[in-house]
Structure formats: structure tokens, C-alpha cells
Amino acid sequence: MTLRTTLLATACAAIAAPAVADVNIYTTRQPELIQPVMDAFTAQTGIAVNLAYVDDGLVERLKAEGARSPADLVMTVDIANLMQIVEAGVIQPVESDVLTAAVPENLRSSDNLWFGLTTRARIIYASRDRVADGEVTTYEDLASDKWEGRICTRSGVHNYNLALTSAVIAHLGEEGASAWAAGVHENLARKPEGNDRAQVKAIWAGECDISLGNTYYMGQMLSDPEQTEWANSVRIIFPTFENGGTHVNISGVAMTNAAPNRAEALQLMEYLVSPEAQAIYAESNFEYPVLADAPLSELVASWGTFDADTVKLDELAGHRPTALRIMEEVNFDG
Structure with missing residues (x-):
């Protein structure tokens, strides 16, 4: 193979190889609270996660951006906030055997629009x-x-x-x-x-x-x-x-209607309910995992058990x- 042929083949392969997309998240939680679990996901998959802290006006922002929104996922706390997002019609259902197996039925939407990640x-x-x-x-x-x-x-x-x-x-x-x-x-x-x-x-x-x-x-x-x-x-x-x-109440996640990087976003959602991620998430925030048998932090465990x-x-x-x-x-x- 000549040098010219080798260079041409390399260039074609580079063009054909799909770039790894980032996952973009709008979060009402302080980014430092969830950054450790996002860093672990990136280390495992090579997929970068971009967190945008939206303290107020999350629903209005998603509605204004519409199909042009760069946000793949929304992460927030409290069932009331999740229902506001549902009622605004800015999120889509997610079918995932991984998510439905990991998240108890009472801690996820009956129509798969949102899923609990941790409880308090x-x-x-x-x-x-x-x-x-x-x-x-x-x-x-x-x-x-x-x-x-x-x-x-x-x-x-x-x-x-x-x-x-x-x-x-x-x-x-x-x-x-x-x-x-x-x-x-x-x-x-x-x-x-x-x-x-x-x-x-x-x-x-x-x-x-x-x-x-x-x-x-x-x-x-x-x-x-x-x-x-x-x-x-x-x-x-x-x-x-x-x-x-x-x-109990929850912190939860939902996928936006726009979700430009849907496959990567789903991969992250499923990772967030894995034993590894649940342990990191719960440890960082002093919360309880939704995944049965996921370990508690030593401090949280010291508070005792409850039903x-x-x-x-x-x-x-x-x-x-x-x-x-x-x-x-x-x-x-x-």
C-alpha cells in the first residue's frame, strides 16, 4: 500500500467513525452535588457530561427552546418539580428494562416519564x-x-x-x-x-x-x-x-423531548441506577439509593433503618x- 493510499484510508476511517457525543443536563441541583457520579460515568464510557445549573425558570426555558434545546436530560428534586415538567409537556417517555427493574414502581412515573434516583x-x-x-x-x-x-x-x-x-x-x-x-x-x-x-x-x-x-x-x-x-x-x-x-421524596431524572444525544442520555440514565453510581450518588448527598441492596454511606447507615x-x-x-x-x-x- 502506498503512502497516499494509507493516508486516504486513514482519512476515510476518521470521517466514517462517529464522534462520541456529550450528554447535556439541566439541573436544579447544585452541580457539585452530582459531579462525582458524572465523573465516574465519563471515566467508564468516555462520554462527557455537561451540567447547566438552572435555579429558576427551568420549565420556561425548556418550553422556549423547544426542539432546539441542547438539553438531553433534566435532573431535579421533589415530586412537585417533576410533575411541573410533566405537565409542561417537555419530556418524553423512556422505555428501559434496566430502569424499570432498578427503580421501585412507587418511585417512578407510571408512564415512564421520570425515574427516581435517590430518596430522602x-x-x-x-x-x-x-x-x-x-x-x-x-x-x-x-x-x-x-x-x-x-x-x-x-x-x-x-x-x-x-x-x-x-x-x-x-x-x-x-x-x-x-x-x-x-x-x-x-x-x-x-x-x-x-x-x-x-x-x-x-x-x-x-x-x-x-x-x-x-x-x-x-x-x-x-x-x-x-x-x-x-x-x-x-x-x-x-x-x-x-x-x-x-x-419519602426523591431526586429524579427525565429525558427532554429535544434530547439531541438520546442514545448517550439513555446510557447515562441506566448508569445512574447501577450499583456503582447509586453508591457514589448516595454517599455524596447523604441520601438513600433507590436500588435495592445498594450500599449506604456509613454516616447514613448510622441513623438507623426505616420502612x-x-x-x-x-x-x-x-x-x-x-x-x-x-x-x-x-x-x-x-
Whole structure:
């Protein structure tokens, strides 16, 4: 073969060989929280992942971009945010035996539009000094008058609390949930304010004895020298519903309608529910894997075990408008 022939063959091969596409993600999560698992995917596949942090206006951005959107995937937290994306019509169903086998049925869309990646439990932070073991065991307990003036929480209309109230509706019905919300409101030590960590600080300061919060905030507080003392002043209690388990919410992923790199995006979605990725993801964010038997981080495991509620998140999303109305009717934040 002559040199000219060799060069021509090499050039033709280069033209014929398809370039490895990147995967582009719009995320409402801080990129540093998910970068470790993306780096692991790139190391394994050679496919680069580009993260674009979209704090506000995610749905509006996807609708405005339409078919021209560079985004392949959307990653966000909370079932309410996922349902906003569904209702906007900007994502497509994904058929994957890998995803449906890995993600429990109650933690994914019934029509394969979104899939949970990690879970977080909505638990009780309780003062180590002022709350006895066994003093609170259920969400229903929070409405008992024994907690009058002893509860702190963030806004009742925040997505995390609306999801919990939706779960209360699923278990107690609308009338029972309204009575529950009114009872919890009567037991508040102060007007709802701040985030979940602010409630733990209030317990540390003696302003209240228990608060509602997501599990991963304990990990975040223990990682912050200014908040470690707050975290050490409380313990985690996994309440349940009297006829159910502990309420959980998710972080999730969906594929956009545009998805210019669909094959690579699907490859990443399936990787995210693999044992390797689930372990990295859960370790980085102090969350729980959706994949059964995936290892927990040592810290998360130290908080104890719980039985997650099995009500489908699709159902909870349907109760959200009623939950919002109930919180407004009882003037929860007033």
C-alpha cells in the first residue's frame, strides 16, 4: 500500500467513525452535588457530561427552546418539580428494562416519564435533652396537644411540607388531613420560617423541641463546622403513618423531548441506577439509593433503618392542590 493510499484510508476511517457525543443536563441541583457520579460515568464510557445549573425558570426555558434545546436530560428534586415538567409537556417517555427493574414502581412515573434516583425521608429532628425515646413515633402524633408550643418547621407551603401533607391526605383523607394540619399549626413554637437546618438550630437554641426535616440535612450540618453543634443537639426519629411507613421524596431524572444525544442520555440514565453510581450518588448527598441492596454511606447507615411508605408518588402529586388549599385554610404560616 502506498503512502497516499494509507493516508486516504486513514482519512476515510476518521470521517466514517462517529464522534462520541456529550450528554447535556439541566439541573436544579447544585452541580457539585452530582459531579462525582458524572465523573465516574465519563471515566467508564468516555462520554462527557455537561451540567447547566438552572435555579429558576427551568420549565420556561425548556418550553422556549423547544426542539432546539441542547438539553438531553433534566435532573431535579421533589415530586412537585417533576410533575411541573410533566405537565409542561417537555419530556418524553423512556422505555428501559434496566430502569424499570432498578427503580421501585412507587418511585417512578407510571408512564415512564421520570425515574427516581435517590430518596430522602421526611423525618423528625428531636432534642436529645428534652424529648424522651418513644415520645413521638407517628406523623399523627405531631397533632397531639402534648406538643403544644414545641414544634418548629419551615413554611407549610414549601414543596417538602406539601408533599408530606399530600401523604397525610393519602392516609387520612382530606378531612383527616385538615384536622392534622390545624393540630400541627396549634403546636408550633413560632411562625414557620427558614429552611430545615434553621429548625434544628432553633432546637439547639431551646426555642422548640422537635422539627420536621429531610434526612440529608443531618449530613450537611455535620459537614459544616458552624452547624455541627446544632446537629449534635438532636437525634433522628423515623416516624410512620399509623397504617403506613415513613414518608419519602426523591431526586429524579427525565429525558427532554429535544434530547439531541438520546442514545448517550439513555446510557447515562441506566448508569445512574447501577450499583456503582447509586453508591457514589448516595454517599455524596447523604441520601438513600433507590436500588435495592445498594450500599449506604456509613454516616447514613448510622441513623438507623426505616420502612418507607409505599404510596406512589404519582398519587401524592395528585393530592398537592388539596394539600396547598388545606395549608392556606388553616393559615399554617400565619
